[in-house]
Amino acid sequence: MQQTAGTIVWNEHQMEDVWLLTIEVPRIAQRIKPGQFVQVKVNNLLDPFLRRPFSLYRTFRDEGKLQLLYKVVGKGTRLMTTLKEGTSIDLIGPLGRGFTLPHHAEKIAVVGRGIGTAPLVALADEASNKGVEVYCFLSAEEKHKLVGLKEFKEMGCELYLHADTEDNVKMVTDYLKKLLPATQFDGVYVCGSKRLTREVHNLSKKYGFMSQVSLEQIMACGHGDCHGCVVELYQDKERSKKCYKRVCKEGPVFETWEVVGVYA
Amino acid sequence: MPNLCVNIAGIKMKNPFTVGSGTFGNDGEFEKFFPIELLGALTPKTIRSYEWPGNPPPRLAEAAAGLLSSVGIPSKSWERFVKEDVPVLKKIPIPVIQSVIGRTEEEYVEIVKKCSDLGVFAGIELNLSCPNLKQGGLSFGSDPQASESLIKKVRKQTKLPLIAKLPPDYSNIVNVAKAVESAGADAIAMINAPRAMAIDYKTRKPVLGNKVGALSGPAIKPIAVYLVWEVYKAVSIPIIGMGGIVDFRDVIEFMSAGARAVAFGTINFIDTQAIPRALKDLENYLIENNIDDVNEIVGCAHC
Numbered sequence: 188m189q190q191t192a193g194t195i196v197w198n199e200h201q202m203e204d205v206w207l208l209t210i211e212v213p214r215i216a217q218r219i220k221p222g223q224f225v226q227v228k229v230n231n232l233l234d235p236f237l238r239r240p241f242s243l244y245r246t247f248r249d250e251g252k253l254q255l256l257y258k259v260v261g262k263g264t265r266l267m268t269t270l271k272e273g274t275s276i277d278l279i280g281p282l283g284r285g286f287t288l289p290h291h292a293e294k295i296a297v298v299g300r301g302i303g304t305a306p307l308v309a310l311a312d313e314a315s316n317k318g319v320e321v322y323c324f325l326s327a328e329e330k331h332k333l334v335g336l337k338e339f340k341e342m343g344c345e346l347y348l349h350a351d352t353e354d355n356v357k358m359v360t361d362y363l364k365k366l367l368p369a370t371q372f373d374g375v376y377v378c379g380s381k382r383l384t385r386e387v388h389n390l391s392k393k394y395g396f397m398s399q400v401s402l403e404q405i406m407a408c409g410h411g412d413c414h415g416c417v418v419e420l421y422q423d424k425e426r427s428k429k430c431y432k433r434v435c436k437e438g439p440v441f442e443t444w445e446v447v448g449v450y451a
Numbered sequence: 452m453p454n455l456c457v458n459i460a461g462i463k464m465k466n467p468f469t470v471g472s473g474t475f476g477n478d479g480e481f482e483k484f485f486p487i488e489l490l491g492a493l494t495p496k497t498i499r500s501y502e503w504p505g506n507p508p509p510r511l512a513e514a515a516a517g518l519l520s521s522v523g524i525p526s527k528s529w530e531r532f533v534k535e536d537v538p539v540l541k542k543i544p545i546p547v548i549q550s551v552i553g554r555t556e557e558e559y560v561e562i563v564k565k566c567s568d569l570g571v572f573a574g575i576e577l578n579l580s581c582p583n584l585k586q587g588g589l590s591f592g593s594d595p596q597a598s599e600s601l602i603k604k605v606r607k608q609t610k611l612p613l614i615a616k617l618p619p620d621y622s623n624i625v626n627v628a629k630a631v632e633s634a635g636a637d638a639i640a641m642i643n644a645p646r647a648m649a650i651d652y653k654t655r656k657p658v659l660g661n662k663v664g665a666l667s668g669p670a671i672k673p674i675a676v677y678l679v680w681e682v683y684k685a686v687s688i689p690i691i692g693m694g695g696i697v698d699f700r701d702v703i704e705f706m707s708a709g710a711r712a713v714a715f716g717t718i719n720f721i722d723t724q725a726i727p728r729a730l731k732d733l734e735n736y737l738i739e740n741n742i743d744d745v746n747e748i749v750g751c752a753h754c
Binding site for chain 2 (some may be wrong): 188287408411
């Protein structure tokens with residue numbers, strides 16, 4: 188983990204309020220793993236005061252580049268859309284605990300909703316490069332808001348899509364449910380929805396696969412010092428006791444039982 | 452080279468820089484971003500005599516030029532502190548000022564004695580911003596009598612320099628400062644973050660899980676400078692100034708108002724290089740202005 192300057196290679200509008208930022212920053216790009224994040228200083232002033240945390244979207248290690256997919260939600264991300272090619276950007280990273288991809292993995296599934304799909308693209312990228320088969324279950328309010336379609340297709344992933352506007356009753360995890368009796372997954376990874384996290388967790392209990400979730404929380408430092416980004420999670424598998432865990436340090440990737448509870 | 456050494460009640464700092472407790476190097480990781488020797492003294496996270504989970508989330512909200520937070524000073528148990536933190540703190544090659552807090556006089560007395568007996572620390576900072584549970588919840592540091600009584604009691608527990616960290620209470624801070632001085636405090640740290648809150652206009656409910664929090668960062672700096680200015684006139688013990696410091700200019704401002712040392716707090720969350728940069732810049736400033744000794748600027752705005 189270090190604070191270092193990167194150079195903006197490209198800052199491109201993708202769709203709706205979603206943008207893709209490509210940064211040349213070899214010292215972070217060569218170390219960062221799927222599920223980890225970087226803290227971005229959106230300008231060189233102290234306004235906005237805090238950095239903004241973003242999960243890794245993709246890395247191009249040989250070129251020393253990384254990509255962050257961001258949604259414009261407030262002052263910080265609005266300012267980010269004005270970042271110009273060739274300018275310098277101050278980053279801290281890599282931060283946090285990323286996804287665990289088991290060594291023996293042959294087949295995994297990613298379950299993402301909206302912009303929460305971003306870190307799953309990084310994971311699918313790493314997995315497919317290692318020859319792991321990746322099934323993607325993607326959900327959004329509307330079909331044109333589904334994230335990472337092009338990337339997942341390029342990686343040769345099998346895609347299952349769901350939009351609320353087209354079907355308000357079913358969930359994207361219903362596709363997963365249908366596959367599960369016959370298909371064995373070595374890990375299922377979810378991000379972007381509490382409902383989908385609960386579904387994935389329940390399926391993981393029934394079928395015995397490992398399941399992880401990436402969480403989001405407002406952060407100040409991003410490296411464990413301020414204790415500001417805690418969420419209340421289950422402490423251990425045996426008891427139902429809860430405790431505060433830092434999203435930036437113990438997470439952002441947690442086991443789904445930590446979030447949902449073993450007995451849920 | 453100009454002299455940067457300052458002396459806070461016998462704590463010899465090789466420069467005037469320390470950190471606000473709870474803003475730097477948790478988990479015993481004090482050298483994540485720069486060598487610890489760059490600091491004049493280290494002030495690690497505040498410890499309580501008992502385990503404490505801190506406040507419910509959300510704990511943070513961004514403010515204009517600042518951070519609104521209600522972390523609630525979480526603390527591990529004393530046993531874990533001794534096992535996990537003390538071995539790391541023992542190896543720190545600069546003075547370590549341990550910050551402590553309690554909810555009653557008894558809890559302060561207990562934690563001060565325990566910390567003092569470890570023989571590891573160069574000084575003890577008493578965070579006086581905790582509500583006094585036995586006196587209707589008013590913080591110790593808002594009440595001259597409560598502060599005086601508390602300092603007298605903890606004074607008997609330790610020979611280490613005692614630093615009273617004061618809340619920014621406009622109406623009383625000068626009286627509290629005088630009270631802690633007369634009760635035997637060796638130095639004053641100020642200001643702690645002022646109480647503050649935010650309400651979500653959409654839900655019309657408080658943003659923070661604890662409802663009320665405290666404001667830190669550049670937004671509070673002018674308040675802090677003013678209060679240091681007032682307290683400097685009223686006491687003769689040294690002041691460690693803090694509240695929104697981000698660079699060497701702020702350091703000079705606080706020292707000119709009367710602080711002999713300064714603490715970098717919330718800025719550590721945003722710019723991990725703020726301290727090394729400010730140290731270099733302060734040195735250059737002193738050279739450029741022909742100031743041989745950083746102590747010369749302490750209180751110079753009053754003359």
